[in-house]
Amino acid sequence: MSTDRQKSFIASIGTESSLLHFLDLLYAQRALVTSSFASGGFFTGRRQSRNDSHFLGLRPEIPVNAKPRLILYFRYTGSDYRLYIRTPGPYYGKCLSISDEGLLGAFPSAGSTTFNLIDNRGSVLTLDTIKEDTLNVYLRPKNSGLVHVHNVHDSKYIYIADKGGAPLSFNLMIQERNASYISYPDEI
Numbered sequence: 001m002s003t004d005r006q007k008s009f010i011a012s013i014g015t016e017s018s019l020l021h022f023l024d025l026l027y028a029q030r031a032l033v034t035s036s037f038a039s040g041g042f043f044t045g046r047r048q049s050r051n052d053s054h055f056l057g058l059r060p061e062i063p064v065n066a067k068p069r070l071i072l073y074f075r076y077t078g079s080d081y082r083l084y085i086r087t088p089g090p091y092y093g094k095c096l097s098i099s100d101e102g103l104l105g106a107f108p109s110a111g112s113t114t115f116n117l118i119d120n121r122g123s124v125l126t127l128d129t130i131k132e133d134t135l136n137v138y139l140r141p142k143n144s145g146l147v148h149v150h151n152v153h154d155s156k157y158i159y160i161a162d163k164g165g166a167p168l169s170f171n172l173m174i175q176e177r178n179a180s181y182i183s184y185p186d187e188i
Helices: 024-028
Strands: 009-014 019-022 032-035 048-052 056-059 070-076 081-085 095-098 105-109 112-117 134-141 149-150 160-162 171-177
Touching: 009 019, 019 024, 024 056, 048 056, 105 160
Parallel strands: none
Antiparallel strands: 009 070, 009 171, 019 056, 032 048, 056 160, 070 081, 081 095, 081 112, 095 105, 112 134, 134 171, 149 160
């Protein structure tokens, strides 16, 4: 029986046809979205802006390899994976998690979403069952459906969400198997 560390790994993640990364890195600037919904009128006040920089998104008009791929630490939790961000930058050490709006983004690790890795037959994968270092998977947040591409009202960006749509296939390139926490490298 393998340990949680033995089922944990570091991999880069992307898609076959669109550049995947955090919105601010995809566009080289903060991803500000101004909502016109219930704003802008005399009684409703000013238009409201929000910063969506920390959400994952796609940018199909740019080649897939135009920027370095997103690197994640897939930490096995006994039944699924917690996805820690290992790409250098402002989100390093945070986790991929689902927001209250159902969007996938970078959030603190406390209370973060866990995910199952699903193959094209619908089977749940762990590192014990993954023999290749390059594979295609779907991500399924705990107690939800497979993640997919999602458009948000009043936003020009393409997001990743769990609200129910055609599943998005991700390709993983495993860089290190049997990976420990950074803060606990002697873990067995």
